[in-house]
Amino acid sequence: MLVRCSLTIQDLNSPQSKGRPLKSCVMTKKVNDKYYVCVKNSMYPNIKFFNLAMLKNLYNKFISEGKMGLEFKDPKQILLIDSQHKSEVLMFYTHIKAIVDGKNVKISTHQMPKTVSIKKAVINRFDPMTTNFIAVDHFDNRVLNMRLLSKLVLEKCDLPTIPVEIGHLPIKYLSISGSKLPTNQDTFWNWTSITKICDTLTILKIDAIGLKKLPFEIMFLKNLQTLSATNNSLSYLPQFIGELKKLKNLFLYDNLLVYFPHCLSSKTFNEVDLSDNLFNLPRSQSKYDHLLQYLAAVDTNKILTEDFEFTVKPLSHLALYNLMDNCLPFKRQDIPRTLWMYFNLVGRCIVCMRWILPYYSKIDYTHSLPEAIYLIKDQRNISIPWQSMSCSSPNNCMRQIPNGAIHYEYFTRYYFILF
Numbered sequence: 001m002l003v004r005c006s007l008t009i010q011d012l013n014s015p016q017s018k019g020r021p022l023k024s025c026v027m028t029k030k031v032n033d034k035y036y037v038c039v040k041n042s043m044y045p046n047i048k049f050f051n052l053a054m055l056k057n058l059y060n061k062f063i064s065e066g067k068m069g070l071e072f073k074d075p076k077q078i079l080l081i082d083s084q085h086k087s088e089v090l091m092f093y094t095h096i097k098a099i100v101d102g103k104n105v106k107i108s109t110h111q112m113p114k115t116v117s118i119k120k121a122v123i124n125r126f127d128p129m130t131t132n133f134i135a136v137d138h139f140d141n142r143v144l145n146m147r148l149l150s151k152l153v154l155e156k157c158d159l160p161t162i163p164v165e166i167g168h169l170p171i172k173y174l175s176i177s178g179s180k181l182p183t184n185q186d187t188f189w190n191w192t193s194i195t196k197i198c199d200t201l202t203i204l205k206i207d208a209i210g211l212k213k214l215p216f217e218i219m220f221l222k223n224l225q226t227l228s229a230t231n232n233s234l235s236y237l238p239q240f241i242g243e244l245k246k247l248k249n250l251f252l253y254d255n256l257l258v259y260f261p262h263c264l265s266s267k268t269f270n271e272v273d274l275s276d277n278l279f280n281l282p283r284s285q286s287k288y289d290h291l292l293q294y295l296a297a298v299d300t301n302k303i304l305t306e307d308f309e310f311t312v313k314p315l316s317h318l319a320l321y322n323l324m325d326n327c328l329p330f331k332r333q334d335i336p337r338t339l340w341m342y343f344n345l346v347g348r349c350i351v352c353m354r355w356i357l358p359y360y361s362k363i364d365y366t367h368s369l370p371e372a373i374y375l376i377k378d379q380r381n382i383s384i385p386w387q388s389m390s391c392s393s394p395n396n397c398m399r400q401i402p403n404g405a406i407h408y409e410y411f412t413r414y415y416f417i418l419f
């Protein structure tokens with residue numbers, strides 16, 4: 001990356017000789033796997049290279065004023081950068097820091113300051129060969145040109161949206177931790193509807209973004225191995241999380257969870273962190289139970305009649321079961337809004353594995369701990385509650401036998417109505 005500034009080079013071998021500020025271009029370059037800071041100005045018209053391996057100190061005290069310093073051991077010199085483009089200096093600092101911290105940043109040498117004309121900016125876009133990108137404060141659409149991008153860090157950024165097109169990049173690692181997300185933005189998770197990223201994404205970090213529930217769109221990320229959603233306000237994990245078959249690491253500390261979905265109980269994780277949640281809350285406190293809470297609300301609205309067993313179920317449920325069974329990634333806006341909330345309620349029957357909604361199911365709780373090689377939990381948690389759903393009348397259940405074939409035990413009216 002490149003920053004245009006006024007640069008003073010001070011020679012530490014002869015402290016009495018003060019360098020004078022020169023209008024310069026300072027940029028990062030990677031040559032034969034070594035990182036350099038390069039200076040071009042009237043004193044060094046042919047570019048002077050400073051090896052970043054020789055960096056002794058990085059000064060950022062006045063970074064907010066567009067000033068930073070780089071002190072090298074060899075040559076024993078300090079580069080003092082002073083620029084009116086403050087955000088560029090901050091970006092440059094973050095970039096150098098990432099290199100020093102060994103984050104293996106792929107350097108884009110073509111990036112130009114915002115002052116260049118639009119025509120030039122198109123030519124001098126971000127390096128399309130970049131594999132890792134760390135945003136400083138916002139999502140930059142030029143990231144979409146990085147066709148090889150595998151790691152995208154959008155931490156502590158202002159993210160009014162993430163363009164759906166990032167779904168076309170082969171991203172394996174995505175973090176939006178600590179970022180400011182929009183409230184009421186239906187299109188925010190649309191990128192998960194693109195097959196490419198569903199195939200490639202293995203690590204998703206959504207820590208500290210004020211989440212109250214998981215967006216159902218993450219169930220499309222079939223190859224997700226690590227989900228980190230710590231420091232949020234999650235009060236439950238929806239059952240669709242069980243569809244993430246490759247999930248191995250689950251970090252959920254500092255949330256409001258009172259139970260886990262039963263679908264995760266048969267899984268062996270590498271690492272689970274469920275500390276700082278509310279698993280010890282007495283079960284009677286059903287206001288913390290999202291399904292019971294929902295059922296109570298429907299009940300008072302008298303949606304359910306006495307003989308609801310005989311009622312024909314709304315067709316919208318059929319649409320929901322269909323979507324769940326076919327696992328097709330879709331955009332939230334593509335389906336009726338009335339279906340959205342069902343994703344938080346729907347679960348698989350623990351006997352027949354069919355998708356069911358709480359009004360047709362029995363809701364039960366068992367107690368145990370997640371199976372994990374590394375399990376981090378509160379000391380008081382001897383076990384945690386697991387919430388399970390099963391068809392409310394067992395006669396309707398087709399028991400699935402282990403080889404995957406379905407054994408028809410019963411055949412009833414109820415079955416016909418639903419499917």
Ligand SMILES: [Zn+2]
Nearest residue numbers: 349352391397
């Ligand atoms: Zn069943």
